[in-house]
Amino acid sequence: MTGRASHAFRAVLVFSVVALTGCARGCTSSRPPIHINPSMFNQPKVLPQTASDFFYNGASMRDPVPGTVPVGGLKEDSAFFTGKGADGQFVATIPEPVNEALLERGSQRYTIYCQPCHDARGDGKGILYQRGNVPTASFHQEKILKYPDGQIFDVITNGQGLMPSYRWPIPAADRWAIIAYVRDLEHKRLASAPAAPAETKSPTDTKSPAETKSPTEPK
Numbered sequence: 001m002t003g004r005a006s007h008a009f010r011a012v013l014v015f016s017v018v019a020l021t022g023c024a025r026g027c028t029s030s031r032p033p034i035h036i037n038p039s040m041f042n043q044p045k046v047l048p049q050t051a052s053d054f055f056y057n058g059a060s061m062r063d064p065v066p067g068t069v070p071v072g073g074l075k076e077d078s079a080f081f082t083g084k085g086a087d088g089q090f091v092a093t094i095p096e097p098v099n100e101a102l103l104e105r106g107s108q109r110y111t112i113y114c115q116p117c118h119d120a121r122g123d124g125k126g127i128l129y130q131r132g133n134v135p136t137a138s139f140h141q142e143k144i145l146k147y148p149d150g151q152i153f154d155v156i157t158n159g160q161g162l163m164p165s166y167r168w169p170i171p172a173a174d175r176w177a178i179i180a181y182v183r184d185l186e187h188k189r190l191a192s193a194p195a196a197p198a199e200t201k202s203p204t205d206t207k208s209p210a211e212t213k214s215p216t217e218p219k
């Protein structure tokens with residue numbers, strides 16, 4: 001083909017391509033695309049989080065059967081997961097071996113989750129205390145020194161007074177690691193000042209006036 005015929009042919013070709021596709025690539029359209037071979041593009045199915053008339057509760061996603069336990073989710077060891085033994089009492093000691101690796105892990109987690117409020121040395125002089133004068137417990141006070149380890153686990157798990165619960169951000173194994181580290185902090189403090197553990201009381205501990213107070217502390 002030459003000359004005019006060729007031009008005419010090309011014009012028809014371009015026109016028909018544009019006409020068939022609606023426009024050149026890049027245009028948007030509110031109409032569904034034309035599928036020459038629809039294959040499985042359109043099929044009845046439920047997408048996540050969509051509504052459904054089929055089920056009574058109107059949700060297409062199904063809840064697990066009550067009592068379902070995921071693999072590895074059977075929390076039978078009550079001491080490990082609640083800090084309480086079979087008798088319902090707080091366990092006295094951490095229910096796993098305390099070694100260097102656990103202390104290292106505890107130190108890291110403590111820095112992330114506890115240090116902002118309880119400070120690096122565990123004196124409770126963290127940001128809440130500095131900025132808001134919020135009474136934050138010292139780990140070196142008589143009361144906490146006497147707590148069974150399970151009770152500290154309970155405080156981390158459920159919160160206590162002004163302290164929020166850290167059940168969700170900190171898995172049980174890490175809570176024990178933190179407790180190992182807190183105990184380590186306490187032991188080191190006691191070892192460095194064996195004669196005067198009462199001096200390290202928190203300024204917040206006003207609940208037990210019977211305990212010795214440092215002379216400079218205001219009433």
Ligand code: HEC
Pocket residue numbers: 110113114115116117118128134135136137144152155156160161162163164166170178182
């Ligand atoms: C957002 C600040 C904040 C963080 C973070 C925080 N605490 Fe506390 N914690 C407090 C405050 C405030 C108190 C005093 C609560 C009260 O007596 O009302 C407290 C009290 C405590 C007590 C004493 C509870 C009692 O029975 O008197 C322990 C133990 C404790 N925290 C451990 C921890 C550990 C371990 C972590 C890290 C996992 C942690 N806290 C993280 C603010 C915090």
